[in-house]
Amino acid sequence: MSWLDLPPGTGFGVDNLPYGVFSAPGTARRTGVAVGDAVLDLAAATGDDVHTTGSLNAFMARGPRAWAALRAQLTGWLTDPAHRGRVEPHLRPLSEVVLHLPVEVADYVDFYSSRHHAEELGRVLRPGTPPLTPNWLHLPIGYHGRAGTVAVSGTPVVRPSGQRKAPADDAPTFGPTQRLDVEAEVGFVVGVGSDLGTPVPLTGLAEHVFGVCLVNDWSARDLQAWEYVPLGPFLGKSFLTSVSPWVVPLVALEAARVPPPAREVPLLPYLDDTLTEPWGLDITLEVRLDGELVSRPPFASTYWTAAQQLAHLTVNGAALRTGDLFASGTVSGPEDGQRGSLVELSRAGERPLVLPGGRTRSFLEDGDEVRITATAPGTGGGRISLGEVTGRVEAARAS
Amino acid sequence: MSWLDLPPGTGFGVDNLPYGVFSAPGTARRTGVAVGDAVLDLAAATGDDVHTTGSLNAFMARGPRAWAALRAQLTGWLTDPAHRGRVEPHLRPLSEVVLHLPVEVADYVDFYSSRHHAEELGRVLRPGTPPLTPNWLHLPIGYHGRAGTVAVSGTPVVRPSGQRKAPADDAPTFGPTQRLDVEAEVGFVVGVGSDLGTPVPLTGLAEHVFGVCLVNDWSARDLQAWEYVPLGPFLGKSFLTSVSPWVVPLVALEAARVPPPAREVPLLPYLDDTLTEPWGLDITLEVRLDGELVSRPPFASTYWTAAQQLAHLTVNGAALRTGDLFASGTVSGPEDGQRGSLVELSRAGERPLVLPGGRTRSFLEDGDEVRITATAPGTGGGRISLGEVTGRVEAARAS
Numbered sequence: 001m002s003w004l005d006l007p008p009g010t011g012f013g014v015d016n017l018p019y020g021v022f023s024a025p026g027t028a029r030r031t032g033v034a035v036g037d038a039v040l041d042l043a044a045a046t047g048d049d050v051h052t053t054g055s056l057n058a059f060m061a062r063g064p065r066a067w068a069a070l071r072a073q074l075t076g077w078l079t080d081p082a083h084r085g086r087v088e089p090h091l092r093p094l095s096e097v098v099l100h101l102p103v104e105v106a107d108y109v110d111f112y113s114s115r116h117h118a119e120e121l122g123r124v125l126r127p128g129t130p131p132l133t134p135n136w137l138h139l140p141i142g143y144h145g146r147a148g149t150v151a152v153s154g155t156p157v158v159r160p161s162g163q164r165k166a167p168a169d170d171a172p173t174f175g176p177t178q179r180l181d182v183e184a185e186v187g188f189v190v191g192v193g194s195d196l197g198t199p200v201p202l203t204g205l206a207e208h209v210f211g212v213c214l215v216n217d218w219s220a221r222d223l224q225a226w227e228y229v230p231l232g233p234f235l236g237k238s239f240l241t242s243v244s245p246w247v248v249p250l251v252a253l254e255a256a257r258v259p260p261p262a263r264e265v266p267l268l269p270y271l272d273d274t275l276t277e278p279w280g281l282d283i284t285l286e287v288r289l290d291g292e293l294v295s296r297p298p299f300a301s302t303y304w305t306a307a308q309q310l311a312h313l314t315v316n317g318a319a320l321r322t323g324d325l326f327a328s329g330t331v332s333g334p335e336d337g338q339r340g341s342l343v344e345l346s347r348a349g350e351r352p353l354v355l356p357g358g359r360t361r362s363f364l365e366d367g368d369e370v371r372i373t374a375t376a377p378g379t380g381g382g383r384i385s386l387g388e389v390t391g392r393v394e395a396a397r398a399s
Numbered sequence: 400m401s402w403l404d405l406p407p408g409t410g411f412g413v414d415n416l417p418y419g420v421f422s423a424p425g426t427a428r429r430t431g432v433a434v435g436d437a438v439l440d441l442a443a444a445t446g447d448d449v450h451t452t453g454s455l456n457a458f459m460a461r462g463p464r465a466w467a468a469l470r471a472q473l474t475g476w477l478t479d480p481a482h483r484g485r486v487e488p489h490l491r492p493l494s495e496v497v498l499h500l501p502v503e504v505a506d507y508v509d510f511y512s513s514r515h516h517a518e519e520l521g522r523v524l525r526p527g528t529p530p531l532t533p534n535w536l537h538l539p540i541g542y543h544g545r546a547g548t549v550a551v552s553g554t555p556v557v558r559p560s561g562q563r564k565a566p567a568d569d570a571p572t573f574g575p576t577q578r579l580d581v582e583a584e585v586g587f588v589v590g591v592g593s594d595l596g597t598p599v600p601l602t603g604l605a606e607h608v609f610g611v612c613l614v615n616d617w618s619a620r621d622l623q624a625w626e627y628v629p630l631g632p633f634l635g636k637s638f639l640t641s642v643s644p645w646v647v648p649l650v651a652l653e654a655a656r657v658p659p660p661a662r663e664v665p666l667l668p669y670l671d672d673t674l675t676e677p678w679g680l681d682i683t684l685e686v687r688l689d690g691e692l693v694s695r696p697p698f699a700s701t702y703w704t705a706a707q708q709l710a711h712l713t714v715n716g717a718a719l720r721t722g723d724l725f726a727s728g729t730v731s732g733p734e735d736g737q738r739g740s741l742v743e744l745s746r747a748g749e750r751p752l753v754l755p756g757g758r759t760r761s762f763l764e765d766g767d768e769v770r771i772t773a774t775a776p777g778t779g780g781g782r783i784s785l786g787e788v789t790g791r792v793e794a795a796r797a798s
Contacts, residue, residue, distance in 0.1 A: 107546055112630060133628050133629055138562065138571050139626065141629075141633075143543070143632075144542070144633070146506055148506045149717050160716050161715060163667060165533075171537065171665075174667045227534060228629065228630075229534070230631070231541065231542040232631020235712075235715040238712075238717040239716045239717050240595070266570075269573070270573065315634065316638040317638045317796070318547075319547055320547070397716070
């Protein structure tokens with residue numbers, strides 16, 4: 001299908017074409033598209049200065065027609081051998097480039113859209129009470145996170161310090177978190193903003209969202225538990241949120257669209273997607289700890305879709321901006337091996353994970369490396385990759 | 400003290416010199432300094448392109464030495480008559496310019512630092528339970544708000560719609576908020592960022608914070624009440640946050656520094672300000688509803704200072720960026736006439752405010768205009784003004 005010698009089973013075939021920002025020795029940051037083991041230098045190949053700005057924002061702001069036009073052009077270039085001479089000089093081996101944060105993040109919103117995650121967390125953390133809060137089935141719960149600490153995959157995870165208080169203690173103590181966790185999530189990147197006062201309808205996802213990435217919303221569970229009542233998570237999350245370097249265009253996921261789970265209660269009209277095209281997405285995540293597969297969360301099991309999240313986020317008139325990032329919240333499936341966080345996988349430490357060599361893990365230890373990857377059905381019949389988001393834990397710094 | 404003919408009692412004397420962004424017919428947005436009834440066009444007066452960027456961010460990023468140098472220069476210009484000929488051509492009447500959002504807001508954090516507010520809200524909303532959550536006296540509770548909907552004073556307040564559920568109802572309903580409220584707050588604008596992983600100590604406020612503004616964190620109490628458990632306020636706040644157009648330099652508030660309230664419990668070292676110079680600030684706010692003074696919240700009564708807020712915000716290693724805005728949360732004093740929100744002033748509607756003509760208000764109605772102003776002791780012996788933040792409520796839009 002391509003004149004390129006693509007590696008067998010590559011997730012970066014011509015039906016994917018994810019966008020990222022890279023630099024190579026001697027070049028400033030620029031936009032590229034991943035194909036096979038290479039990155040196509042869009043700045044050089046197209047001559048369009050929009051690809052030299054160091055983030056995808058300016059290109060994303062051009063909107064869906066511009067996205068489609070460039071995608072069609074790239075598809076032509078990479079499939080018709082007549083273009084080989086023109087395109088090949090602008091391909092660089094991925095192994096020779098450095099990948100950067102692809103998007104200048106405007107606002108970052110994190111949802112809580114996996115019912116299996118919310119219920120399991122409720123069972124683990126609040127036994128004896130209903131696992132879901134009364135609002136959960138009526139709206140996609142979300143909150144704003146810290147946009148300034150969203151960083152690209154590979155950024156070191158310095159163990160954060162802060163206040164935590166065990167139930168038996170009279171007062172909080174200060175120190176490095178003892179419950180450092182991961183949250184495997186799928187993120188949606190807004191390309192086209194919206195006006196203050198104008199909600200985006202359920203059908204508006206593809207007009208606003210440029211693409212999809214992977215998110216690891218690192219969490220310090222002990223800090224979070226002490227601080228989060230009544231205004232929500234703050235320092236337990238704000239030290240770092242890692243994202244994958246490649247943003248997969250929403251249109252590349254057309255073959256992954258599936259119906260979302262059945263709705264247990266009737267939804268208010270602005271969230272009722274029973275008569276719209278479904279925006280469930282059959283993305284399978286994989287979470288590895290020091291190389292060992294510890295979980296395979298199925299994103300298709302997520303209760304609230306990205307279309308519902310976007311409609312909810314804007315229903316009060318809140319404006320969107322180019323670069324807004326909203327994430328699904330931890331993706332967990334119904335099975336033990338499908339949980340997207342360690343607090344679920346280890347039942348808050350009651351049942352530690354056993355790793356090769358007999359090592360056990362309830363939460364992350366210094367030196368641990370977490371790698372989240374994902375694939376989905378592509379339009380070419382195989383599976384496309386969402387790349388990876390990784391991070392290695394470093395010891396807390398002396399304060 | 401100045402060769403300028405300053406209006407008697409002006410809050411914009413030469414001991415204030417707040418920065419803002421303005422435009423006039425035929426000019427692009429540029430930085431100005433308010434003095435008396437005029438704005439000094441800094442771009443024209445200094446010839447420095449940093450003042451033509453349309454926000455204060457680039458100037459703020461230069462840091463405290465640059466801020467002090469320009470302030471010294473401006474003070475000289477405005478007090479020594481020898482400079483009159485040079486400066487006067489660059490003064491424009493304030494009445495002839497349009498004021499814009501002064502800062503490109505990076506991350507917006509809202510704290511909950513007034514004990515009187517937290518306790519009164521607890522008494523009103525959760526009668527029979529302890530008014531403060533167990534963490535309140537140990538840390539300044541805060542959360543991230545939506546940076547993209549921070550707007551300049553005067554921006555219309557379109558009544559937001561969303562989900563709300565009365566306790567007696569089985570399911571939520573959708574519609575315009577019936578409990579639109581104000582929150583009178585003081586905001587702190589970060590000029591100099593910090594590195595990921597490096598906390599800012601209690602003594603670091605003046606190295607990072609450029610100045611102070613007024614904030615009205617408009618709130619839809621019914622939306623908020625239904626959505627906020629467990630992840631905090633979201634759509635109940637994200638439709639609009641208004642800020643005053645003038646950012647008062649932190650150094651202009653030197654004479655307003657006062658000790659904060661006595662601490663009821665010992666604080667962890669990173670928050671313990673008993674041995675540091677105090678950062679309580681004797682700012683008196685005034686809240687007017689359709690011109691009627693309804694409250695005079697005293698900021699000096701706020702429990703947690705901005706220095707403590709900044710130390711807490713970064714203690715987990717979260718980075719700061721130029722343009723970060725953090726606000727105090729609603730400022731309320733201990734007296735009835737000192738509450739910074741209508742939910743407190745009307746006891747959630749049980750005791751409506753009575754306005755001239757016998758009108759009553761529990762929450763805002765369409766057409767209502769809210770105006771928040773504030774003054775503080777200046778270094779010149781009088782009082783300096785923090786300007787004003789206003790907004791008029793418009794009817795909900797058909798959805």
